[in-house]
Amino acid sequence: MSPAESAHFPRWHFFNQTTGVMSWLTTLDHKRIALMYFGAVVSALILGGLLALGIRLELFNPEPSLVDAQTYNRLFTLHGMVMVFLFMVPAIPAVFGNFFLPMMLGAKDVAFPRLNLASFYIYVTGALFTLWAIVHGGVDTGWTFYVPYSTTSVVAVAPVMLGIFIVGLSSILTGLNFIVTTHTLRAPGLNWGRLPLFVWNLYGTSIISVLATPVIGIVALLVAAEIIFGFGLFDPARGGDPVLFQHLFWFYSHPVVYVMVLPAMGVVSEVFATFCRRQIFGYKMLAVATLGIALVGFFVWGHHLFVAGQSTFDAGIFGVLSMLVGVFTAIKVFNWVMTLYKGAVDFTVPFALACFFLYFLIFGGMTGIALAVISLDVHWHDTYYVVAHFHFVMVGSVMMAFLAAVHYWFPKMFGRMYSERVALSAVAFIFIGFNLTFVPQFLLGNMGMPRRYHQYLPMFQSLNVASTMGAFILGLGMFLSLFALLWALKWGAVAGDNPFHSRGYEWNTASPPVQHNFHTPQVIVDGPHNYEGPPAAQPTAKVAHGVE
Amino acid sequence: MTQWLRELLFLPERASTFADRVDALHYQVFLTTMGVWAVITLVMGYFFVRFRRKRVEQSTEPFHPPLSMEVFFVAVPLVVFLGWFTIGFRDFTWYRNPPPDAIDVYATGKKWMWKFTYPEGPNAIDTLHVPVGRPVRVLITSRDVIHSFFVPAFRVKQDAIPGRYTETWFIATRTGVFDVFCAEYCGLSHSRMLGKVVVMPVEEFEDWRAAEREQSFAARLDADPTRDEARATLVTQGERLALEKGCGRCHTVDGTPHLGPTWRGLYRSMQTLTTGENVVADEAYLTRSMMNPGAQKVAGYFTDMPSYFGLLTNAEAAALVEYIKSLKGEEPAPGAMR
Ligand SMILES: [Cu+2]
Ligand SMILES: [Cu+2]
Numbered sequence: 001m002s003p004a005e006s007a008h009f010p011r012w013h014f015f016n017q018t019t020g021v022m023s024w025l026t027t028l029d030h031k032r033i034a035l036m037y038f039g040a041v042v043s044a045l046i047l048g049g050l051l052a053l054g055i056r057l058e059l060f061n062p063e064p065s066l067v068d069a070q071t072y073n074r075l076f077t078l079h080g081m082v083m084v085f086l087f088m089v090p091a092i093p094a095v096f097g098n099f100f101l102p103m104m105l106g107a108k109d110v111a112f113p114r115l116n117l118a119s120f121y122i123y124v125t126g127a128l129f130t131l132w133a134i135v136h137g138g139v140d141t142g143w144t145f146y147v148p149y150s151t152t153s154v155v156a157v158a159p160v161m162l163g164i165f166i167v168g169l170s171s172i173l174t175g176l177n178f179i180v181t182t183h184t185l186r187a188p189g190l191n192w193g194r195l196p197l198f199v200w201n202l203y204g205t206s207i208i209s210v211l212a213t214p215v216i217g218i219v220a221l222l223v224a225a226e227i228i229f230g231f232g233l234f235d236p237a238r239g240g241d242p243v244l245f246q247h248l249f250w251f252y253s254h255p256v257v258y259v260m261v262l263p264a265m266g267v268v269s270e271v272f273a274t275f276c277r278r279q280i281f282g283y284k285m286l287a288v289a290t291l292g293i294a295l296v297g298f299f300v301w302g303h304h305l306f307v308a309g310q311s312t313f314d315a316g317i318f319g320v321l322s323m324l325v326g327v328f329t330a331i332k333v334f335n336w337v338m339t340l341y342k343g344a345v346d347f348t349v350p351f352a353l354a355c356f357f358l359y360f361l362i363f364g365g366m367t368g369i370a371l372a373v374i375s376l377d378v379h380w381h382d383t384y385y386v387v388a389h390f391h392f393v394m395v396g397s398v399m400m401a402f403l404a405a406v407h408y409w410f411p412k413m414f415g416r417m418y419s420e421r422v423a424l425s426a427v428a429f430i431f432i433g434f435n436l437t438f439v440p441q442f443l444l445g446n447m448g449m450p451r452r453y454h455q456y457l458p459m460f461q462s463l464n465v466a467s468t469m470g471a472f473i474l475g476l477g478m479f480l481s482l483f484a485l486l487w488a489l490k491w492g493a494v495a496g497d498n499p500f501h502s503r504g505y506e507w508n509t510a511s512p513p514v515q516h517n518f519h520t521p522q523v524i525v526d527g528p529h530n531y532e533g534p535p536a537a538q539p540t541a542k543v544a545h546g547v548e
Numbered sequence: 549m550t551q552w553l554r555e556l557l558f559l560p561e562r563a564s565t566f567a568d569r570v571d572a573l574h575y576q577v578f579l580t581t582m583g584v585w586a587v588i589t590l591v592m593g594y595f596f597v598r599f600r601r602k603r604v605e606q607s608t609e610p611f612h613p614p615l616s617m618e619v620f621f622v623a624v625p626l627v628v629f630l631g632w633f634t635i636g637f638r639d640f641t642w643y644r645n646p647p648p649d650a651i652d653v654y655a656t657g658k659k660w661m662w663k664f665t666y667p668e669g670p671n672a673i674d675t676l677h678v679p680v681g682r683p684v685r686v687l688i689t690s691r692d693v694i695h696s697f698f699v700p701a702f703r704v705k706q707d708a709i710p711g712r713y714t715e716t717w718f719i720a721t722r723t724g725v726f727d728v729f730c731a732e733y734c735g736l737s738h739s740r741m742l743g744k745v746v747v748m749p750v751e752e753f754e755d756w757r758a759a760e761r762e763q764s765f766a767a768r769l770d771a772d773p774t775r776d777e778a779r780a781t782l783v784t785q786g787e788r789l790a791l792e793k794g795c796g797r798c799h800t801v802d803g804t805p806h807l808g809p810t811w812r813g814l815y816r817s818m819q820t821l822t823t824g825e826n827v828v829a830d831e832a833y834l835t836r837s838m839m840n841p842g843a844q845k846v847a848g849y850f851t852d853m854p855s856y857f858g859l860l861t862n863a864e865a866a867a868l869v870e871y872i873k874s875l876k877g878e879e880p881a882p883g884a885m886r
Contacts, residue, residue, distance in 0.1 A: 069736050142733050148710060149693040149734060236711030239840070239857055242694060243709065277601065277608050285618055307696065308707045309714040312644045316637050323629040330625035337588055338613070340595035344606040347596075355592070362588060366581040369629055373577065373636035375643060379570055379703040382696060382731040443558040448700025450731040453739035457727070463558070501605055531608045 007496030009415050013512040028113035029515055033120050034098035035413070040124060041095060042482075044086035049475060051079035056437075056471040059464050062456050072454040073140035080143030081134060081160070085167050086127050088394055089256060092263035093209075094123070094174060096405045097202045099413060101178055103506035103513065104196045106187025106522030111180040115173055123170035130163030142452060144253075147234040147245045151226060158227055161220030168213035171259070175206035189524035196504060196528040197273075197280055200287045201266025204294035205259050212255040212298070219248045243308055250301035258297045260394055262290060264401030265332060268354045271404050272336050273529040274502040275351040276343030280529070282335040289328040296324050306377045315374050322372035329365050333358060344531075348500070349423045353404035356431050360396030364389060367442070385445020388438045396434060403427070403481065410485065411495030415512045418488035426484055429477030436470025503529050550575060563726055563747065564702035564718040569639045571703070577632060643704070646717035648816070650683035654866055657688070657695030657708035659734060660741040667870045668781040670760035674743040676728065678720055679753035685717040687831050689862055696732035699745055705731055711839060711857075713831045713866075720747040786871025789864055798851060801875050807851045815873040822847045834869045 014031050024032055055075055058066045067075065098116065102109050110116050133139070137156030141149060150157045182195075182203050195203075223245075225231050232238025234245040269280050280286055302310060302318030310318075336358060345351070367389040371377050380386060411417050440463040449460045456464065498507045505528055509518045553575050554562070562568055653676065654665040664676045678684045688697050690708035697716065698705040706716035728743030748756060790796060798807035809819075819829050822845045827833055836843055838860060841853035860868070 069739070073736070140735070146694055146733070236709070237858075242711075276599075277606060279610060281611065282613050282618065282621075285613075285621070306640075307705050309709055309712070312641055315640065319633050319637060320630070323626075323633050326629050327622065327625045330629075331621050333588070334621045337592055337595070340592060340599055342608060342611055343595075343599050344601035344603075344608055345596055345599050346601040358588070358592075359585075362585050363581070366577075366584065369632070370574075370577045370581070373573065373632045375570055375636040375639035376574055376577070378566075378640070378643065378705050379574075379700070381705055382698075382733075446558045446560075448560055448698065448727070448729060450696075450698065450729050450739075452733040455739050457742075530610070531606075532610060533607050535605060 007494045007499070009494045010510040010512070010514075012514060013415065013510065014515045015512060017515045026117075028109070028117055030098050030102050030110050030113065030116060031413075031513065031517075033116050034095050036120055037090060037094040037098060037123070040120075040127070041087050041091045044082055044127065045091075048079055048082035048087055049478060051075055051082065053471055053475055055079060056468040058454070059456075060468045062458050062461050062464075064455055069454045070138075070140060073142075073452070074134075074138060076452060077140055077142050078131075078134055081130065081164075083394075084143055084256075085130065085164050088260045088398060089167070089171060090123060090174075091260075091398070091402050092267060092405060093171070093178070093202060093205055093259075094119075096198075096267065096409060097174070097178060097205075097263060100409065100506050101181060101199060101202055102185065103509070103517050104199050104504065104528075105181065105185050106190060106505060106508075106518065106524060107181065107185035108516040108518075110177050111184055112177050115177055119170040119173040119177070122173065123167055126163055126166030126168075126170060129166060130160060133159035133163050144249060145223075145245075146249075147223070147240075147242045148236060151223065151235050158220065158224040161216070161223055165213075165217040165220050168209075168216055171209040172213050175209035178202050178206040179210070187522040187524050190505075190522075193284075194524060194527045195287075197269035197283065197286055197290075198263075198266035200290050201262045201269070204290045205262045208255045208259050208262075208294050208297065212252050212259075215248060215252040219245070219252070222248075243305070243310075246305055246308060247301065250304045251298075254301040254304065255297045257390075257393070258293055260398050262293065264357065264398045265290070267401045267405040267408070268336065268357050270504055271350045271354040271408050272339045274408070274500050274504060275346045275348055275354075276339045277346075277501075277531040278339050278343040278529065279527060279531075280335060281338035281341065282331075283527075285331055286335050289331045292328040293325055296321055296328070300325060300372075303372050303377070306374050307381050319372055319374045323369065326365060326369045326372070329361070333362060333365075346500075348407075349418075349420055349427060350404045350408035350500075352424065352427055353400050353407060356427070357397045357400040357404060360392050360400060360434075364392030364396055367392065379448075380445055382450055383445040384441045384449050384451055387451050388441035388445060391438050391441070396438070399430075403430070406485065408500070409506075410488070411499050412506065412511045412513075414489055414492075415495055415510075416488050416492035417495040417499060418484050418492055422484040422487075423481065426477050426481035429473055429480060431477075433470050433472070433474030433477050437467050437474055438470070440464070440466040440470070501535070503531060503535065553578070560700045560726075561722075562701070562703075563722050563724065564699075564704065564720055566639075566643055566718055567701065567703040568721075569642070573632065573635050573639065580628065643717075646685045646715065647683045650685035650717055651679070653678070653684060653686050655686045655688045655697055655708070656862065657690040657692075657697065657730065657734075657741075659692050660730070660737040662697070662728060662730075662741070662743045665782070665866070666757065667783065668761070670757070670763075672760075674728075676743065676745045677753060677756060678745060678747055679750040680720050680723050680747050682750060683717055683719050685715055687866075688714050688716065689866075691862055693734050694732050695730045695734050695741065698729045698731040699726055700729070701726040702745075707732055710862075713835050713869075715831065720745075723747045723749060782867045782870040783874045784871075785864075786867035786869070786874075789860075789868055790871060793856070793860070795868075798853070808849060808853055809846055811872045812875045814875065820847045821845060831869055831873075834872055835865055838865055838868065 014029055027033060058072055133156060137159060139157060139160055141157060145157055182199060222233050226233045226235060232240040234240040234242055236242055273280050300318055300322045302314055303322045306315050371380055371389060407423060444460055444463050447460065449456055495511060497511045559571060562571055652667055656663045662674050664672045686697065688706050688708045689712065690710045692710060695708040696705055697708055702718045704716045704718050706714050724747055726745045728745055730738060730741035800806045800810045801812055803810050803812040814829050817829050818826050820826055827844065838856045840857060841855055
């Protein structure tokens with residue numbers, strides 16, 4: 001949908017109501033905090049992406065070529081940590097959650113704006129500390145830190161875990177803030193049955209962050225206690241149990257997968273609703289499935305331990321529960337597809353991205369189910385199949401949703417429109433590059449190539465070459481996309497308040513919004529995305545608001 | 549069809565009975581996935597064309613799904629996924645229960661190699677010889693960090709964990725040489741921790757093993773002709789160790805209980821623990837009894853079994869386990885050898 005030529009750019013908005021570097025660094029405005037997060041996570045994404053390209057270049061040849069084994073091991077450790085903890089976990093909640101949660105609730109800000117700013121600084125501190133600890137300590141354990149490798153080799157793992165806990169603390173605080181905001185700051189008339197699905201997903205995510213993150217903090221403390229005081233907790237040489245570590249680690253790290261995926265699902269629900277002009281088909285089912293994933297996701301961690309010597313019975317329990325998560329996800333997929341039915345579908349960049357999200361979720365999800373089928377996992381565990389599976393889920397679907405969020409809310413946040421054509425071609429590159437990178441990795445996993453391999457047998461080469469080429473196409477697409485957006489920031493056409501004619505609550509105000517989001521107090525009379533009949537009078541005041 | 553699918557999916561050739569089970573289910577899952585994707589794509593494509601937006605502010609009617617549809621959406625994935633789970637769990641249970649007549653081999657992972665030991669010799673580094681068509685059980689442990697014993701052609705994998713024994717087993721269905729990888733990241737040369745499984749016809753395997761044993765006896769006798777126990781197999785080593793470490797103060801080998809339970813007929817027997825639980829005395833259990841006796845205590849004994857953790861090496865523990873295993877039946881041992 002091209003923006004109307006006559007669209008006007010509001011005179012006053014949250015960018016120019018106060019100015020100066022300090023007005024940003026000390027801001028309590030959730031939108032500005034969101035944008036600062038945006039800058040931080042995109043930096044992390046670029047760093048993690050460049051590391052990935054380095055890894056792929058090394059794997060072009062079966063023999064060591066660019067870097068030695070030690071450097072390679074550090075590269076993939078750094079890549080995993082940066083992508084998981086510094087990009088994926090905060091990406092959607094901290095950026096788009098922060099920006100849109102209050103707006104979707106018809107509120108002026110989150111419940112605790114100061115805490116919100118503190119979360120940001122804690123995140124930055126934790127991120128820098130973690131990076132320093134990994135580089136300085138030469139950590140080469142992979143992002144999973146399995147003991148006894150991580151505690152017996154001479155590397156400084158405890159500070160890294162501390163760093164991760166600091167980053168985690170920031171998501172605990174953000175999570176608490178979101179939960180309280182959702183409970184207390186809903187506009188009059190906005191009951192739970194009318195919450196936008198994005199809010200439901202943020203709510204589920206927040207619960208997981210608050211409950212699961214402390215566990216990684218405890219693990220960090222235990223590892224530190226073992227290293228410093230010599231307690232035999234995990235190291236078998238001191239009477240400890242290395243598998244206990246794996247249980248604790250995955251008790252945190254499996255739910256974290258849903259911290260990444262749930263917000264992505266929320267974004268896609270908003271995008272499908274807007275571009276199909278329908279509230280998501282089966283709204284209630286979707287909300288229930290979201291909470292179902294958040295809950296059951298806590299009890300499936302053992303599917304990472306099928307070949308670690310866990311009892312057959314335990315494996316069975318974890319296997320069945322993993323299937324349930326799959327069922328909840330499948331319900332969501334069906335509902336998104338059915339949203340097109342009797343809708344009014346508009347093909348736009350965010351819509352295309354949401355469809356790609358579905359594509360990656362179907363394959364990422366089904367291969368996840370396949371991995372949870374215990375007998376199959378015996379072959380695939382710790383091979384490239386697993387690598388391909390979680391990249392399909394996390395880089396594939398979560399990244400598509402992140403990009404969908406960027407393209408869907410770009411005009412809302414900045415009041416300008418990117419070039420659809422450039423954006424679409426960037427997205428096409430990303431989609432093709434992504435498939436070319438990771439489909440060969442599934443096949444490598446089938447062949448039996450283990451993960452975290454610095455060099456490999458010649459029989460694995462052709463697929464690795466394909467994967468490396470794909471990674472560069474993917475990288476090209478990402479940079480193209482970045483430049484298209486940066487260009488639009490300055491020279492994009494003025495978008496107008498609601499270029500997509502969305503009836504999500506966050507569009508009930510000017511784009512970009514004013515400091516306190518709305519010109520008039522919001523009263524909600526209807527569920528979100530109700531496209532029956534003509535648009536309700538939108539309370540967008542044309543009168544500029546002064547600085548408050 | 550299956551041959552074609554195997555090539556399409558780049559799966560290695562199938563060389564064990566478990567591989568046949570795994571691949572059969574894999575194909576089913578793969579075909580279903582592709583089918584699901586195709587149907588969803590077609591349906592979405594149809595909706596996309598059929599329900600394209602006509603006016604900018606086009607209004608749509610809400611559509612409330614009937615209950616039957618919701619039930620359908622839940623039931624279909626539930627039934628399919630639970631079906632796969634059931635088959636997978638059945639196969640996994642089968643895989644976790646090696647037949648009692650399996651040939652035992654010990655595999656010890658160590659940065660960055662595999663050591664394979666037959667209870668009565670020989671030893672080998674990185675190459676595992678096994679007979680075709682016979683169940684072979686691999687008892688796995690590690691001397692340093694966690695490794696994982698992985699044979700893609702057999703579709704089996706099992707982590708090697710320091711301080712305990714885990715097991716995997718297979719029946720090789722064809723002769724040949726197959727790759728062994730370490731699947732768990734273990735540091736610098738993780739990707740060079742490569743091994744081979746050589747599957748041989750049964751007679752050839754027996755000949756090979758006999759020849760190897762002779763050779764290693766000869767080699768060891770050459771090295772030190774005075775050492776009598778150069779001939780030692782794991783069992784006799786275990787017998788000697790039991791003497792040296794004073795296990796006999798509390799354990800007997802003639803079937804009568806002493807301060808501790810007797811070792812005769814202990815292996816694979818059912819033991820009742822102080823918790824009331826019943827467990828089978830397999831290798832993992834026997835090893836635990838020495839390394840961490842507090843974890844599972846046999847009911848009915850007043851003395852505590854002392855922990856030998858740190859006092860016995862992995863190899864010594866394995867030798868003791870082999871010795872205990874050799875003490876079968878009720879009657880006194882005619883000789884320790886199997
Ligand atoms: Cu998991
Ligand atoms: Cu390894």
